[in-house]
Amino acid sequence: DTEVTQTPKHLVMGMTNKKSLKCEQHMGHRAMYWYKQKAKKPPELMFVYSYEKLSINESVPSRFSPECPNSSLLNLHLHALQPEDSALYLCASSQEMGNYGYTFGSGTRLTVV
C-alpha cells in the first residue's frame, strides 16, 4: 500500500459546526503532515507529527486542532471556522521527519459557509 487516504473528499460546514478531517497511511511512515492550499498557491505547512508527537505547529489558529491517535492515523479537528479557511487540506507522510520525499493524499476540499 503506497497511498495516503483522506476522508471526506469534500466538506461543507457552517461557522458554528464541529467537523474532523481524517488521514490514513499504511506505509510505516513515522512522520505525518497537514498542509493547507488555497487556489493557485503552493501548499502551506500547518502541523508536523513525528513518532505520534506534535513536532511543528506553524502558528496555526486554535480553531484547527490536530491529533495523531497512532502511527497510521492523523486527524484535523475543526471548530468555529471562518469563510477564509475554505481551502484544499492536504495530508502527507514520509519515512522520517525532514527526510525523504513526501507522499500526499488527494486532499479534502473544505468550504466554510
Add this chain to the structure above:
Amino acid sequence: EDQVTQSPEALRLQEGESSSLNCSYTVSGLRGLFWYRQDPGKGPEFLFTLYSAGEEKEKERLKATLTKKESFLHITAPKPEDSATYLCAVQSLPGGTSYGKLTFGQGTILTVHP
C-alpha cells in the same frame, strides 16, 4: 529561511514543443530538491528527488537536473496530458530553521495544446 522561486508562472506549449521549467532555491544546507505534479483539485504527485549538484533523473518525457543554485525540469515533446501545475520544493539538513519542512515554490502552470 529556505526560499524557492519558480519560473515562468505559466507556460503554454504546442504538442511536441519541448521546453524547460526553472526552480531557483536558497537553502542553508540542501538535503533534497523535489519535483511534484499537481492536477486541479488533487494532491501533489511525486516526480523526482535530486540530492546533489550534477544529478539528473528521467521519467518518460520529463528530465530533472540540479545545480548548486537551481533545478530544471525539461519536458521533451509534451502531450496534452502533461498539462498540470509543476511544483518544486526543497528540504533542509538538520540544524536549520526550516528543518522538517518542505518549502514549495509558487509553481508553474503548464498547458499543452494539441
